Amino acid sequence: MKFSSFGKKFTKNSGILQLMDDLGKALASDKPINMLGGGNPAVIRSVNTVFQDTLIKIANDRHALESMANYSTPQGDAKFIATLVDFFNRHYGWGLTADNIVLTNGSQNGFFYLFNLFAGHFDDGEKAILLPLASEYVGYADTHIDDTHFLSIPPIIEEINHDGEEGFFKYRVDFDKLENLPELTNGKIGAICCSRPTNPTGNVLTDKEMARLDRLAKKYNIPLIIDNAYGAPFPNIIHTQATLNWDTQTILCFSLSKIGLPGTRTGIIVANSDVVRAVSAMNAIVNLSPVRFGATIATPLFADDSIVRLSNEHIRPFYAKQAQFAIKLLKEQFCDLPVKIHKPEGAIFLWVWFENFPISTTKLYEILKEKGTLIIPSEHFFLGIDTDNYPHAHECIRLSIAQDDDTLIKGIATIGEVVRKIYQQG
Ligand code: PLP
Numbered sequence: 001m002k003f004s005s006f007g008k009k010f011t012k013n014s015g016i017l018q019l020m021d022d023l024g025k026a027l028a029s030d031k032p033i034n035m036l037g038g039g040n041p042a043v044i045r046s047v048n049t050v051f052q053d054t055l056i057k058i059a060n061d062r063h064a065l066e067s068m069a070n071y072s073t074p075q076g077d078a079k080f081i082a083t084l085v086d087f088f089n090r091h092y093g094w095g096l097t098a099d100n101i102v103l104t105n106g107s108q109n110g111f112f113y114l115f116n117l118f119a120g121h122f123d124d125g126e127k128a129i130l131l132p133l134a135s136e137y138v139g140y141a142d143t144h145i146d147d148t149h150f151l152s153i154p155p156i157i158e159e160i161n162h163d164g165e166e167g168f169f170k171y172r173v174d175f176d177k178l179e180n181l182p183e184l185t186n187g188k189i190g191a192i193c194c195s196r197p198t199n200p201t202g203n204v205l206t207d208k209e210m211a212r213l214d215r216l217a218k219k220y221n222i223p224l225i226i227d228n229a230y231g232a233p234f235p236n237i238i239h240t241q242a243t244l245n246w247d248t249q250t251i252l253c254f255s256l257s258k259i260g261l262p263g264t265r266t267g268i269i270v271a272n273s274d275v276v277r278a279v280s281a282m283n284a285i286v287n288l289s290p291v292r293f294g295a296t297i298a299t300p301l302f303a304d305d306s307i308v309r310l311s312n313e314h315i316r317p318f319y320a321k322q323a324q325f326a327i328k329l330l331k332e333q334f335c336d337l338p339v340k341i342h343k344p345e346g347a348i349f350l351w352v353w354f355e356n357f358p359i360s361t362t363k364l365y366e367i368l369k370e371k372g373t374l375i376i377p378s379e380h381f382f383l384g385i386d387t388d389n390y391p392h393a394h395e396c397i398r399l400s401i402a403q404d405d406d407t408l409i410k411g412i413a414t415i416g417e418v419v420r421k422i423y424q425q426g
Contacts, residue, residue: 006145016138016380019365026374034411035403037374039199041235041258041348042322042402046314048260050306054297068296074284075276076103080295080302084268087302091233094246099273102280103290107229107255107267112143113282114225114251117275118190119149127190128183128384129225132173132213135351135381135396137199137227151189152384153177154392162343167331169353170343171203175212184220191251192217195227197238197346200381200398202323204240204345217249223275225251230347235259236311237319238346248272256294258348259307259315264294319348322401326350326408333416337423350399351378353392354419358426360394364418373414375399 003011019037026033058064072078081101088096104110119129131140131152140150155171162168183189192213197204205213210226217224230237232244235258246252254268269279283290301307323344330341330352342351354361361377368375378396379387387393397415401408 009142009146014142016141019376019380022369023374026369032372034373034407034414036399036407036411037376038400038402039348040400040402041260041262042318044260044314044318047310050301050310051261051297054300057300058296064296068292070292071289072103072292072295073280074287074289075280076101076283076290077292077295077299080292080299083299083302084270087305088246088270091308092244092246094270096270099276100270102269102271102276102283103295104267104269104279104283105287105290106257106262106265107227107253107269108139109265109286110253110267110269110279111140111227113279113286114191114253114269114275115140115143115149115193116145117278117282118223118225120144120146120190122190124187127188130178130181130184130189130192131384132178132192132194133171133198133203133205134383134385135171135198135200135378135393136193136383137195138376138380138383140193141380141383148383149190150384151181151183152382153181154385154390157392159340160343162341165331167334167340168343169340170345171201173205173209173213175209179212179216184216187220189220189222191223191225193225193227195229196242197230199230199347200349200376200378201342201351202344202347202349203342203351204238204242207241207243210243210245214245214250221249223251223271224249225253227253229253229255230258234307234311235315236308237316237348239316239320239323240345246270251275256298259311261294261297264297265291266294266298319401322403322408323350325405326399326401326412329408329412330416333412334419337420339419348400348402350401351396352399353396354423355395357395357419358422361397362394364397364422367418367422368415371414371418373411375411375415 023038085096119127128149128151134152156174159169252270256266338355340353365377376398379393382393
């Protein structure tokens with residue numbers, strides 16, 4: 001069988017495909033595994049009870065069932081879109097109409113569309129997506145239908161205290177480099193994109209940083225895409241002050257995944273009407289219409305703001321507690337080693353830096369896998385950067401904190417033991 005160049009690109013054995021395969025196999029195996037690698041959100045019982053009660057009501061409502069079973073328009077479930085328009089206008093006063101929202105089958109599906117809309121081959125040459133703060137979400141990496149069109153720059157690493165303790169750092173956007181990038185002035189950037197909070201680091205770009213990115217997008221008349229998968233107002237896994245803004249230059253991407261419904265594959269894009277029309281047209285070709293299951297469950301929860309209560313009273317506190325617990329465990333393991341943790345400002349991961357580590361964290365990943373503990377090594381997250389010439393890209397790992405305490409205890413103990421030995425051997 002011969003595959004087209006599109007086929008070859010989308011079937012090649014990328015590093016991340018291999019990692020995801022490992023994660024899937026580990027979950028399916030009967031060997032005990034400390035799963036600190038995946039991106040699945042936690043199962044939070046109190047939240048699931050609300051979803052279950054909502055599902056029971058839907059099952060007993062013939063009209064809800066019938067409309068869920070039919071195709072929607074390519075833009076998505078009209079009732080959910082109308083509810084979202086009210087929801088965002090009520091909370092943020094953005095003045096949205098139904099022309100400003102389109103649904104996708106998960107936000108991953110949305111990023112596939114957006115990155116191919118705004119990067120690749122144009123009449124005036126090639127354009128890339130600018131990722132202002134490496135490291136970034138690994139799921140973006142292979143989304144372009146041809147080649148790879150990402151550009152990023154290494155972050156400024158600021159060593160800081162957190163809760164009065166040393167041993168933390170925070171990435172900052174290197175604006176001196178960013179604002180003087182020749183690719184921006186030469187028209188080689190099609191859009192700017194950042195996740196906020198960031199997967200993998202849990203960094204939250206400050207309001208000042210966002211305002212500067214917004215100015216840059218406006219100066220070059222390109223969209224600013226904000227990936228809000230972990231942000232406000234749902235699931236609101238965000239532990240710092242952060243304002244959420246929208247205007248017609250901004251494309252805001254939301255997801256129902258991290259409130260605990262990843263399997264419903266529901267992404268929400270808030271954008272100007274041109275982008276909404278473009279994404280709807282792509283939906284028609286790729287999916288006919290987006291899945292309505294998540295929309296049907298979510299509609300009543302957005303209509304009465306239950307989603308905000310669930311986020312603020314259950315989801316955010318759960319991850320704040322897990323972050324604190326995992327940090328305590330990491331500190332116990334590494335108090336005398338040059339190991340630092342990215343300030344946990346949000347999302348469902350910790351990003352740990354083994355400074356001057358004698359081996360790459362990709363090798364560390366292999367050793368830990370043998371011992372039944374799964375993490376994700378850092379190099380895959382530095383998209384758009386020449387990682388061969390950037391040692392820091394090989395010195396970090398991403399740990400999921402969505403697991404129960406026992407998994408965190410066992411997994412972090414294994415990491416501690418292995419890492420200590422490797423530092424000692426030099
Ligand atoms: N963006 C970020 C930052 C993510 O972490 C994820 C999933 O882990 C996604 C987007 C994709 O989410 P989904 O396609 O489940 O909505």
